[in-house]
Amino acid sequence: MASEVVNTAESLDFPADLKYLPGFGNHFSSEAIAGALPQGQNNPLICPFGLYAEQISGTSFTAPRKLNLRSWLYRIKPSVTHEPFKPRVPGNEKLIADFNQSNSSANPTQLRWKPVDIPEEPTNFIDGLQTICGAGSSYLRHGYAVHMYTANKSMDNYAFCNADGDFLFVPQKGRLWIMTECGRLEVIPGEVAVVPQGFRFAVSLPDGPSRGYVSEIFGTHFQLPDLGPIGANGLAAARDFLVPVACFEETPCPNYIIVQKYGGELFTAKQDFSPFNVVAWHGNYVPYKYDLSKFCPYNTVLVDHGDPSVNTVLTAPTDKPGVALLDFVIFPPRWLVAEHTFRPPYYHRNCMSEFMGLIYGNYENHMQAKADGFIPGGSSLHSCMTPHGPDTKTYEATVACGENAGPYKITDTLAFMFESYLIPRVCTWALESPFLDNDYYQCWIGLRSHFRKEDCSKASSNQDAD
Numbered sequence: 001m002a003s004e005v006v007n008t009a010e011s012l013d014f015p016a017d018l019k020y021l022p023g024f025g026n027h028f029s030s031e032a033i034a035g036a037l038p039q040g041q042n043n044p045l046i047c048p049f050g051l052y053a054e055q056i057s058g059t060s061f062t063a064p065r066k067l068n069l070r071s072w073l074y075r076i077k078p079s080v081t082h083e084p085f086k087p088r089v090p091g092n093e094k095l096i097a098d099f100n101q102s103n104s105s106a107n108p109t110q111l112r113w114k115p116v117d118i119p120e121e122p123t124n125f126i127d128g129l130q131t132i133c134g135a136g137s138s139y140l141r142h143g144y145a146v147h148m149y150t151a152n153k154s155m156d157n158y159a160f161c162n163a164d165g166d167f168l169f170v171p172q173k174g175r176l177w178i179m180t181e182c183g184r185l186e187v188i189p190g191e192v193a194v195v196p197q198g199f200r201f202a203v204s205l206p207d208g209p210s211r212g213y214v215s216e217i218f219g220t221h222f223q224l225p226d227l228g229p230i231g232a233n234g235l236a237a238a239r240d241f242l243v244p245v246a247c248f249e250e251t252p253c254p255n256y257i258i259v260q261k262y263g264g265e266l267f268t269a270k271q272d273f274s275p276f277n278v279v280a281w282h283g284n285y286v287p288y289k290y291d292l293s294k295f296c297p298y299n300t301v302l303v304d305h306g307d308p309s310v311n312t313v314l315t316a317p318t319d320k321p322g323v324a325l326l327d328f329v330i331f332p333p334r335w336l337v338a339e340h341t342f343r344p345p346y347y348h349r350n351c352m353s354e355f356m357g358l359i360y361g362n363y364e365n366h367m368q369a370k371a372d373g374f375i376p377g378g379s380s381l382h383s384c385m386t387p388h389g390p391d392t393k394t395y396e397a398t399v400a401c402g403e404n405a406g407p408y409k410i411t412d413t414l415a416f417m418f419e420s421y422l423i424p425r426v427c428t429w430a431l432e433s434p435f436l437d438n439d440y441y442q443c444w445i446g447l448r449s450h451f452r453k454e455d456c457s458k459a460s461s462n463q464d465a466d
């Protein structure tokens, strides 16, 4: 418990030495003022210091205990104290939470986008968020969305609340200062953060123009993957996940606006205080962050290219065992040592769908075969059964290197994949976007046949002689 730290954040300043609580799935507790958490019960008649008790649940009350998520917030005023929600004008028409024929289409071709420009006009995180693709519906609590954000303005006197699902933030350019009801998260490119469904949060941009990726999941939450035969350790360690400590604002804010995303539409409600007025909290339903450089990769040590699932950081399950609504997978710096193996990703068609982004560096830069076109801030989508794999340059350079490729370290790169069982529909604006790379398919067109027919006849005549 962070009871000695008195975080009375009179402004939303983020100190350099932000404190966090470590762990994943823990029952945490945090007090900005010692004694603010009720002891022995959640909902006393009068809470310490006259605070209001409020529960936020992330699963139905009756969910099995091992899945049950909820937290208790002790706040200066309860979040119900606001004027009625009204449709936000203007809304954000590029935000989709119910994928259908009016807003998106099926597209089985290989798709790739260049990095989207960060606008010049003042744009905050809410207005700069645009859905690229997704499947299902937040109304039915089954599905996901992949968004990109570009923004250059902090959310002042605005808080966002996503009633549809959980957001996983993957910043690519610029730090995010995410103020949440549980406290502050600083997230730099190379780190990721999760803000679960329903938490109010405000995004500030201390570095100015910023860009990144967001995945949103409907109806479930992220878990750490099972490790199977890997054993009890490896990949993302629970203790490297960081949860904010309680921190509150109490200065009057006469025109504070809550922007609620509900069914993909935006609604606003006015209130006269900051929603970041939680003096203490406890529970297991919390925002958190994770530094991807802490990931402990496992990989091939003799032959063949392992499947990318070995690099799963977080997984959001479906009801089918082992089948993900959304896996968050990374391709971090690591040694390649496989012998007589084609080391880059194999050519493949996957029954799952793969959205990829690049945080920095070159993706799978095997033997410096610099594949063009997939640039930091860009993205690609290879949907269910859409063939893909290394481009011509990478194939030729890998084969030219032959058996001489000794141990080789892939460095200075960080790519990721959102992989889903559900077949994505692609949003209309994303298909019409000037950033769509219409020549993407060209990167494979040069792949030549290396088939040596003469070797086949030699092999069969040798066989006849035997």
Ligand SMILES: O=C(O)Cc1cc(O)ccc1O
Binding pocket: 305, 306, 307, 308, 344, 345, 346, 348, 350, 354, 388, 389, 417
């Ligand atoms: O398509 C991709 O680049 C992602 C990917 C990487 C890999 O090493 C194996 C399979 C796979 O889908």
Ligand SMILES: [Fe+2]
Binding pocket: 348, 350, 354, 382, 388
């Ligand atoms: Fe793939």
